[in-house]
Amino acid sequence: MPSPCRIAVQSAMEHRRIESRKMDTSTPAVFISGREMLQMYSGRRVRTVIHVVRIDGMSIIGKSSDGNELIVRGCPSFPPSHFVEVIGIADAADLSVRSEISTDFGVNFDMLSYNKLCQLANGEFKHLFI
Amino acid sequence: MQQDGNALFSGGGFMPSQTTQITEYGGSSSTKSRSSQGVFPVTVKQISECLHSGDGKSITLGGTEVSNVRLLGLVMNKIEKITDVSFTLDDGTGRIGIQRWVHEQSDTNEMVLVRSGTYVKVNGHLKDFQGKLTVMAFSVRPLTDFDDLTLHYIECIHVHISITGKPVNPSTAISSQIPVSSSQFLSAPNMASKNYVAPSNYMTSNKANSTDLSIQVANIFDDPVNLSREHGLHLEEVSNQLRVPLQRIRDVVEHLISEGHIYSTIDDNHYKSAANG
Known part of the structure; x- marks a missing residue:
C-alpha cells in the first residue's frame, strides 16, 4: 500500500508530464548583448553570456558581449576568465541580471558571433525569438 | 506482446516507414515530401506559430511542410520510464515536450547523459498529438561546444530566410543562374x-x-x-x-x-x- 505522500508525488509527476506536452512561450528569455539591451528589457527575463572578470561577494562582475561591464547577482561562483551564460531577470536600476539559471560555457566562446546573434534576435528576426 | 506491436506501429517505427513511402511512390509524392525530409533547425517560438496557423494535418513553417526539426535548449523535468524518457526543453523562446523511446541499451546510455538543467541538442520528428505538438526525438545529445548554441540560432535565422524566400546571398543566386542561362x-x-x-x-x-x-x-x-x-x-x-x-x-x-x-x-x-x- 503506497503512502499518501508517495501518491501525491506520483500525481504531481503525472501532472508535470501532462504539462510537458504543452508549449509555453509566455516567459521567453530575450538575448541581450549588454547594458543597452538590458535597459530595454528591465524587469523581464533575459539571457546573456558574460566573461567573468571578478567575484564580489554574491555578485559576479563580468564583461558582456558588447564589451561593457555587467553585474550578475545570486548565482554560484565561477572561475575568472570563464564564459558564463546567465538566464534571469534584468534590472536596469543597477545594470544587473538576477540569475535564475547559470551555465559555465568554459574558457573558449566566440563572443563576437554571440553579439551579432543578439543584434539579429532583437532586430529583423525578433519574431523568431520573442 | 501487444505493447511491442504498439511500439512498432506508432512509436519508433516511423523512420523506416517514411523512407519506404518515398521509394514506393516516387514521382509526384517525392516532390511533395522532399521539403519535409530535411531536419529544420527551429526555435520553439516558430513551432508554436506552426501550431496556430496549421490546418491540423500537416505542419507547415512559412509555407514549407516540416516534419523533422532540430532544437537546442535546457532540459527540465526529466521523467524516466521503462519504455521512454520525456522532458521539457526550454530554448529561451518557449518550452516544448520531448519524448524519446528507449528500445535498446544504446538509447538508455544516451538518455543517462541527459540531465535536468543541462543543454542538449535534439533531432526529432514533430508530431501533432491531440492538438499539441511534441517532438519524438531520434537523438538527444548533450552540448559540449557552446558555440553550437550561437550557431543553432543563426541556423534558425538562415533557414527562416531561405524558406520565406527572401534573398539569401548574392553568390548563391549567381551560381544558381548559370545552368538556367x-x-x-x-x-x-x-x-x-x-x-x-x-x-x-x-x-x-x-x-x-x-x-x-x-x-x-x-x-x-x-x-x-x-x-x-x-x-x-x-x-x-x-x-x-x-x-x-x-x-x-x-x-x-x-x-x-x-x-x-x-x-x-x-x-x-x-x-x-x-x-x-
Whole structure:
C-alpha cells in the first residue's frame, strides 16, 4: 500500500508530464548583448553570456558581449576568465541580471558571433525569438 | 506482446516507414515530401506559430511542410520510464515536450547523459498529438561546444530566410543562374570545364597568365566538336587556334594531364578531354 505522500508525488509527476506536452512561450528569455539591451528589457527575463572578470561577494562582475561591464547577482561562483551564460531577470536600476539559471560555457566562446546573434534576435528576426 | 506491436506501429517505427513511402511512390509524392525530409533547425517560438496557423494535418513553417526539426535548449523535468524518457526543453523562446523511446541499451546510455538543467541538442520528428505538438526525438545529445548554441540560432535565422524566400546571398543566386542561362546543348561541357578548372585556378593563382591559358586550352578540349573526335586534338591545332607557342601549350597540357582533365590518345601529340567519357 503506497503512502499518501508517495501518491501525491506520483500525481504531481503525472501532472508535470501532462504539462510537458504543452508549449509555453509566455516567459521567453530575450538575448541581450549588454547594458543597452538590458535597459530595454528591465524587469523581464533575459539571457546573456558574460566573461567573468571578478567575484564580489554574491555578485559576479563580468564583461558582456558588447564589451561593457555587467553585474550578475545570486548565482554560484565561477572561475575568472570563464564564459558564463546567465538566464534571469534584468534590472536596469543597477545594470544587473538576477540569475535564475547559470551555465559555465568554459574558457573558449566566440563572443563576437554571440553579439551579432543578439543584434539579429532583437532586430529583423525578433519574431523568431520573442 | 501487444505493447511491442504498439511500439512498432506508432512509436519508433516511423523512420523506416517514411523512407519506404518515398521509394514506393516516387514521382509526384517525392516532390511533395522532399521539403519535409530535411531536419529544420527551429526555435520553439516558430513551432508554436506552426501550431496556430496549421490546418491540423500537416505542419507547415512559412509555407514549407516540416516534419523533422532540430532544437537546442535546457532540459527540465526529466521523467524516466521503462519504455521512454520525456522532458521539457526550454530554448529561451518557449518550452516544448520531448519524448524519446528507449528500445535498446544504446538509447538508455544516451538518455543517462541527459540531465535536468543541462543543454542538449535534439533531432526529432514533430508530431501533432491531440492538438499539441511534441517532438519524438531520434537523438538527444548533450552540448559540449557552446558555440553550437550561437550557431543553432543563426541556423534558425538562415533557414527562416531561405524558406520565406527572401534573398539569401548574392553568390548563391549567381551560381544558381548559370545552368538556367546556358540551357543550350553546350551547357553540359561548359559546366564541366568550369567546375573542373576552378581548383587549378586556386592552385596557380599567383601565375595568372598560365591559369588563363590552361582554362583556354581546357575549353578547346571540352568543345563538343573536339569531344566527338575519336583521337582528340593534335597539340599543333591547339597552338594554332590560340596563337600560342607549342612549348607553352605542352606545359599547360602536362598540367591538365596531371589533373586528370585530358589524356593522350594515339601518340604524344594527340590528347582528348576526359569530360565526356
